[in-house]
Amino acid sequence: MSQQLVFQLSGTCNEYPWGKKGNDSLAARLCAQTPGTDFKIEPSHYYSEMWFGDYNDFPARKLETGELLSDVLQANKKQLLGKKVIEHYDAQLPFLPKILSIAKALPLQIHPNKDLATKLHKKDPENFTDPNHKPEIAVALSKFEVFAGFKPLDEIAPLFKLQPLQQFNPDAADKWTNETLRSVTKNMLKADLQTVKKVQTELSKIPKSELGDASYILDLLPRLQDQYGPEDAGSLVALLCMNFMVFQAGDAIYIPADGIHAYLSGDIVECMARSNNVLNVGFCPPADRNNVDMFANTLTFKAHSKEDVILPSQKSEKSKNGKTVVYKPPMNEFDMFKADLSAGDTEELKACEGPGVMIVTSGEGLMKAEGQEFQLKTGYIFFVAPGVSVQWESQKGMQIHMAVI
Numbered sequence: 001m002s003q004q005l006v007f008q009l010s011g012t013c014n015e016y017p018w019g020k021k022g023n024d025s026l027a028a029r030l031c032a033q034t035p036g037t038d039f040k041i042e043p044s045h046y047y048s049e050m051w052f053g054d055y056n057d058f059p060a061r062k063l064e065t066g067e068l069l070s071d072v073l074q075a076n077k078k079q080l081l082g083k084k085v086i087e088h089y090d091a092q093l094p095f096l097p098k099i100l101s102i103a104k105a106l107p108l109q110i111h112p113n114k115d116l117a118t119k120l121h122k123k124d125p126e127n128f129t130d131p132n133h134k135p136e137i138a139v140a141l142s143k144f145e146v147f148a149g150f151k152p153l154d155e156i157a158p159l160f161k162l163q164p165l166q167q168f169n170p171d172a173a174d175k176w177t178n179e180t181l182r183s184v185t186k187n188m189l190k191a192d193l194q195t196v197k198k199v200q201t202e203l204s205k206i207p208k209s210e211l212g213d214a215s216y217i218l219d220l221l222p223r224l225q226d227q228y229g230p231e232d233a234g235s236l237v238a239l240l241c242m243n244f245m246v247f248q249a250g251d252a253i254y255i256p257a258d259g260i261h262a263y264l265s266g267d268i269v270e271c272m273a274r275s276n277n278v279l280n281v282g283f284c285p286p287a288d289r290n291n292v293d294m295f296a297n298t299l300t301f302k303a304h305s306k307e308d309v310i311l312p313s314q315k316s317e318k319s320k321n322g323k324t325v326v327y328k329p330p331m332n333e334f335d336m337f338k339a340d341l342s343a344g345d346t347e348e349l350k351a352c353e354g355p356g357v358m359i360v361t362s363g364e365g366l367m368k369a370e371g372q373e374f375q376l377k378t379g380y381i382f383f384v385a386p387g388v389s390v391q392w393e394s395q396k397g398m399q400i401h402m403a404v405i
């Protein structure tokens with residue numbers, strides 16, 4: 001039998017403590033929809049992410065046979081991965097798609113750029129499993145709150161004139177540069193737990209009127225303290241120095257390699273370059289914090305406006321009926337399609353040069369590809385080989401997200 005070019009996959013859920021509980025977790029609900037797996041939602045468990053790529057951790061499998069997707073791809077590289085992936089990406093999927101269900105802040109983190117990732121992987125392969133960078137995108141499926149990138153310096157500087165915060169800017173630099181930001185961030189992250197606690201208490205007593213546009217800090221502080229305690233310096237860095245943004249379904253952000261970020265709440269489709277490297281410095285137990293010096297020395301301390309982080313969708317040239325938009329992050333590893341079909345709609349997606357992985361994020365319908373018909377239901381995941389065009393139709397409405405090259 002010749003190799004199938006389109007086939008259904010099963011994903012794998014993980015249980016990090018920041019995930020949503022039991023049935024509240026969209027990641028778990030979507031994962032549980034795939035028939036014939038032994039995944040069952042336990043009401044007391046916290047389900048954070050479902051992964052559905054060919055990465056070793058939390059791997060996807062070919063549903064029909066139970067084989068690892070990575071094994072299936074390795075056995076049929078030419079047909080299933082195509083020339084581009086074989087030549088440029090080490091014959092592996094260059095992207096890793098996930099669904100995240102976030103109940104509380106993820107660790108405040110950066111993903112090292114290629115240079116540092118290569119060095120770290122050489123020195124400490126156990127903790128840094130990949131020599132690759134990991135820029136990522138997040139497409140919101142519901143209200144999504146996020147800290148991402150540093151605020152413009154002229155928004156940060158006035159905050160550090162407030163009495164409890166002056167100590168982190170001992171040179172009292174009036175004209176802030178990226179280096180001021182670097183040293184202030186480092187000072188906060190290196191402060192002892194008692195100092196952090198004292199500063200947070202004092203900060204919470206400042207009248208809102210003194211903070212102007214930044215008064216949201218006082219609303220978020222108790223929430224973060226509730227999640228990670230009053231001694232986590234991550235709260236100070238996130239609230240004082242980073243952009244805080246609230247998105248709705250369909251909005252997307254792009255985090256470049258080296259970009260600081262912490263997701264706070266919501267359900268998202270996330271996709272990233274193939275890597276699992278991360279440096280954590282806040283919103284996690286002290287023992288899990290990677291070396292603050294390395295973090296402070298590595299990070300590009302460059303302020304971003306909110307607009308730098310937002311990734312707008314565009315019309316897709318691959319879409320025949322105009323029901324599909326594409327998010328194109330400024331990187332080569334992947335794009336993300338989002339198709340929205342209303343009741344009775346059809347859509348056709350022209351073939352792509354590389355492989356794609358799609359998930360039905362809501363609704364149901366039918367897919368035609370390679371002369372075959374596939375039932376689509378919420379949560380169903382499919383692999384689509386290079387050079388294969390697909391047709392979708394829905395009687396009741398359906399939404400699909402698909403990572404492609």
Ligand SMILES: [Zn+2]
Nearest residue numbers: 109111136261
């Ligand atoms: Zn990340």
